[in-house]
Amino acid sequence: MPVTLKTSDKEPVAWTGWRCENAENFLKDACKTEYYRCKQILQSSITRLPDASQTHISPSxxxxxxxxxxxxSDHHNLILRPEDVWFSIxxxxxxxxxxxxxxxxEHFVEHEGQKHIKVIEAGTIGSVDVGQxxxxxxxxxxxxxxxxxxxxxxxxxxxxxxxxxxxVAxxxxxxxxxxxxxYEMEMTCGIPIDKISTLGEEPTHFASLLKPVLEKFVASFDDSFPDVTDFWNQMGHGFSAFGTQTERDFYGPQGLEWAENTYPRINTSDIPIGCVSVPVKVNDNGCELKTSMVAGMPFSGWWMFEELSETALTEKKExxxxxxxxxxxxxxKRLEP
Known part of the structure; x- marks a missing residue:
């Protein structure tokens, strides 16, 4: 059931950022490294966007x-789903x-190297659903x-x-x-975090920092937690869009103390990317394509694109x-007196 929290007396301001309306521009702004490698987009969920007049998506x-x-920072309404939080993790x-x-x-597999796995579907790259x-x-x-x-x-x-x-998942x-x-696709005719702590010391610390944050997300559904509003009012505390505040040492003394944990400060320019890419070999009825799939959030979306050759990639970057x-x-020139 949706829950609405009012964290400020100020009236929310409508988002006026650049509106993205096609898959290529979306890929360019959300996953720049993958965009440079893209020869052509073969399939994408972004091509299934609703009417542009009903959506206002600004990828980053x-x-x-x-x-x-x-x-x-700018007093906009914020809508979040559990998937947004989970994919970020x-x-x-x-x-x-x-x-x-x-x-x-050893935590994941018993074999050495890479095991090749393949799915086969009747059709062509233009007719099959590569997402499925x-x-x-x-x-x-x-x-x-x-x-x-x-x-x-x-x-x-x-x-x-x-x-x-x-x-996307x-x-x-x-x-x-x-x-x-x-991975190979061949075309023919016709928010549970306990497991993270089993992966080593760093993921265990990551999970310990996540837990109190996720508890506040869940507590947002319960009116008996009056400190939830304070949590949301401090969610961007200490950020600097121009990088004047920085703390690169993850465990440094200048980190934010909250819920008995020290949270690192980070420049907005150092925020890591929010997408994952993976190479996939496509056999389209005997025509082999070197492709990659990319997926990210919080507007859940994915792409499959054919990769450029190294020469074409260099030319595109230039x-x-x-x-x-x-x-x-x-x-x-315009700013010159």
Whole structure:
């Protein structure tokens, strides 16, 4: 059941940021590294957006954190779902597991190297639903991992969970496990955090910082917690859009003390990305494509794109660099007296 909290007497201000209306621009602003590698978008949930007049989406590299920050700083309404919080946790955990894949291997699989898993579907890359094929691949991952509950733990099952949310979670799971598995799709004719603490010291500390925050999210549904409003009123405390406040030491003395924990300060410019990408080999009726799938939040979305060659990638980056230089040079000229 939706719950509305009023945390300020100020009237909320409508969001007036740039409106994104297509999959390519969405990918460019949300996942810039993947955008540079993109030759063409093969499929995406973003192409299924509602009428542009009914939506106002402004993508960024970590949409969840940026949405909270802008709402806090500029008095916008903020709408959050359980999936938004859960995906934010999963993406960060994915980065950790990929960086420590070998020391964590025994927690997830019994095999060495990467095991190749494949799903087969009748049709072509233009007719099959690659999102659902990604969900099928997570079923094959589950058959080859040590933990019998891993897939159920990752996949969201909230009352607000949509089909797109399930696909986003599937891509995140594939990306998290990509050091242990490689993936292929062949086309033919015709918020439970206990498990995090089992992954080592850093994830255990991560979980200890998450727990009191998640408790306040849950407490937002209960009027018996008067300090919930205070929590939301301090959610962006200490941020600096220009980086004048910084604390790069995760355990440093300048971190925020709250709920008997020390929370690190972070520049808004240092907020990590909020998406996961994973390479997927596509066999489209004998035509092999080198592709990647990307997924992120808080506006749940995913893409599959064909990758550029190294030469084309270099050329695209150079064109983008020159375009940005020309843009800023034009601004500089306009500001000259």
């Amino acid at each position: 590299t970590h949409g969840f954190v940026r949405a909270v920050w802008h709402a806090y 999963l993406v960060q955990l994915s980065f950790y597991i990929q960086a420590h894949s070998e020391e964590l291997r 094929l990604a969900v099928q691949l997570t079923g094959l991952i589950q058959q080859n991992v040590v933990d019998p509950e891993l897939r159920d733990w990752i996949m969201p099952s909230f009352s607000t969970t949509t089909t797109t949310d399930e696909i 599937a891509v995140i799971m594939m990306g998290t496990m990509q050091k242990y598995f490689s 064109k983008e660099r020159l375009r940005e230089e020309a843009f800023y040079e034009e601004i500089r």
